Amino acid sequence: MVWIISQPLFLKIMMISMRQKLILIPNLILLFGTIILELKKYPVFDFTSLPWIGAVIFLSFVIDNLLRKYRSSADLYLFPLVMFFLSIGLIMIDRLKPSLFIPQLRWALCGMATFMAVLYLAKQIALLKNYQYIIGLCSLLCLCSTLFFGTDIGGNRNWILLGPFSVQPSEFAKIMIIIFLAAYLTDHKNVLALPSNKFLLLRLPPLRFIAPLVVIWGMAVLMFVIQHDLGSALLFFGIAILMTYMATGNKSYVFLALIFFGLSSTISYFLFSHVRVRIAIWLHPWTDPTGQAYQIVQSLFAFGSGGILGSGFSSGYPFLIPEVHTDFIFSAIAEEFGLVGSIFLILGYLTLFYRGINIALHCKNEMNMLLASGLAASLALQVFIILAGVTKLLPLTGITLPFISYGGSSMVSSFIIIGLLFALSTKENNNA
Incomplete structure (x- = not known):
């Protein structure tokens, strides 16, 4: 036995x-x-x-x-x-x-x-790398679409009504941003991991290489301020920080992102009443x-x-x-x-x-x-x-x-x- x-x-x-x-x-x-x-x-x-x-x-x-x-x-x-x-x-x-x-x-x-x-369609995953900028642009269009066509539901302006259905574009933009970041960070890993510029205690690459990351951070803040969507803002911001750190191992990006988010949140708190209500x-x-x-x-x-x-x-x-x-x-x-x-x-x-x-x-x-x-x-x-x-x-x-x-x-x-x-x-x- x-x-x-x-x-x-x-x-x-x-x-x-x-x-x-x-x-x-x-x-x-x-x-x-x-x-x-x-x-x-x-x-x-x-x-x-x-x-x-x-x-x-x-x-x-x-x-x-x-x-x-x-x-x-x-x-x-x-x-x-x-x-x-x-x-x-x-x-x-x-x-x-x-x-x-x-x-x-x-x-x-x-x-x-x-x-x-x-x-x-799994075998097509390898081809996504060739269309990284198109995917990134589509993700931004998804996020911006609610600014023009969005409907306020539950206090968040992140829904688009299509007849009897309501669609939340940020759910699909999230996936596209992850695909874009994976492809972009893979292509530019060496440049991002070995920065040449020093700003205070931070070591950063030229601005053109971190511009896509700054755009994603900015879109996250925009979702927080205009769409009243704190959850998606934190999610997008967190994904960008985590994936950048996983790809480069550079803590400067984490500190820079936290400073950016802290300053943006502080300014939003004093400028917009709904932000103050959420915090209160x-x-x-x-x-x-x-x-x-x-x-x-x-x-x-x-x-x-x-x-x-x-x-x-x-x-x-x-x-x-x-x-x-x-x-x-x-x-x-x-x-x-x-x-x-x-x-x-x-x-x-x-x-x-x-x-x-x-x-x-x-x-x-x-x-x-x-x-x-x-x-x-x-x-x-x-x-x-x-x-x-x-x-x-x-x-x-x-x-x-x-x-x-x-x-x-x-x-x-x-x-x-x-x-x-x-x-x-x-x-x-x-x-x-």
């Missing part, structure tokens, strides 16, 4: 079996979560969402089998991990906003289809708990009432938070699943970040390595910013929790990121 267990073939079979079973976990969460919510509605049941739930579960099994069959050299844990977040998000949307459950299921299907489309809510929420600080105060109450084990699924009062299905969905999870559930979810995101960085470390091509690390860092930074916002560690932001918060643009863009990471994890693309 010991001899059989010690054999490599037996261990390989057991590992494959484990990978096959991983996709069952999120699907069971989705299935039993929706059943529990329907039983709460007794004697009135609503089965209109069943075909959409079945479609999500069926497509997840199909994708998982295709990945194991045709992409066996890739990171096969990525997709089940993402489906775990997706299942948590779907049952929470069903719990918090039942009217948005079917639309979110549709967006989930769109995201999964986009994921497969990205994998189909962050620093002193209890001075106006029923007014402008209502949401963050209720979020803190939700964390407190959840305790260690939580109030139980569908047994809390998360509806007291107006935007609980978007910005504050983590507060609802913390209330009903407690500290244990919150930590478990955070560990899941840390695992996703770890696997993304592991993919980057196994890439032989420098651009692919920087692209994978940038994509992984963007997800981790996005999670940190939204969790810090709902817990009052940072000023309240308007970004989503990947795969969990309601939102079509966020869902599709997050699946694009995972698709790119999965494509980069294949041995065939590591050297491309």
Whole structure:
């Protein structure tokens, strides 16, 4: 018996079996979560969402089998991990906003289809380097489009209405900026890493080489000031700093970026009233708990009432938070699943970040390595910013929790990121 267990073939079979079973976990969460919510509605049941739930579960099994069959050299844990977040998000949307459950299921299907489309085009990743400036220009156009065609939703002017749909261009601009930075920093790494000019304690290259970075920093500040979008501003700024430091190892860029952001934020604070309001809510929420600080105060109450084990699924009062299905969905999870559930979810995101960085470390091509690390860092930074916002560690932001918060643009863009990471994890693309 010991001899059989010690054999490599037996261990390989057991590992494959484990990978096959991983996709069952999120699907069971989705299935039993929706059943529990329907039983709460007794004697009135609503089965209109069943075909959409079945479609999500069926497509997840199909994708998982295709990945194991045709992409066996890739990171096969990525997709089940993402489906775990997706299942948590779907049952929470069903719990918090039942009217948005079917639309979110549709967006989930769109995201999964986009994921497969990205994998189909994976061999074209190497060509992105040839179009880096076009991609960078398109990202700036996406960000600027909301200045002219944007609609104010939830206090942020970062949405464009297209008939019955609303699109958030910054979600897709984020991916394009990561691709641009990966290509640009790879091409100019030597110049950026060995600066020739000295300014005070900083050592910097000629201005023309850091101009693209300054433009991205400026766009981040512009989003903060004009679009009232602090979350996206921090996200774009953080991505630019992290990727520049990862490519060059030069701390001068970090200090320069922090000085730039600090001066811009200080000037914005004195010039624009909405910036002062955001800071006041962050620093002193209890001075106006029923007014402008209502949401963050209720979020803190939700964390407190959840305790260690939580109030139980569908047994809390998360509806007291107006935007609980978007910005504050983590507060609802913390209330009903407690500290244990919150930590478990955070560990899941840390695992996703770890696997993304592991993919980057196994890439032989420098651009692919920087692209994978940038994509992984963007997800981790996005999670940190939204969790810090709902817990009052940072000023309240308007970004989503990947795969969990309601939102079509966020869902599709997050699946694009995972698709790119999965494509980069294949041995065939590591050297491309």
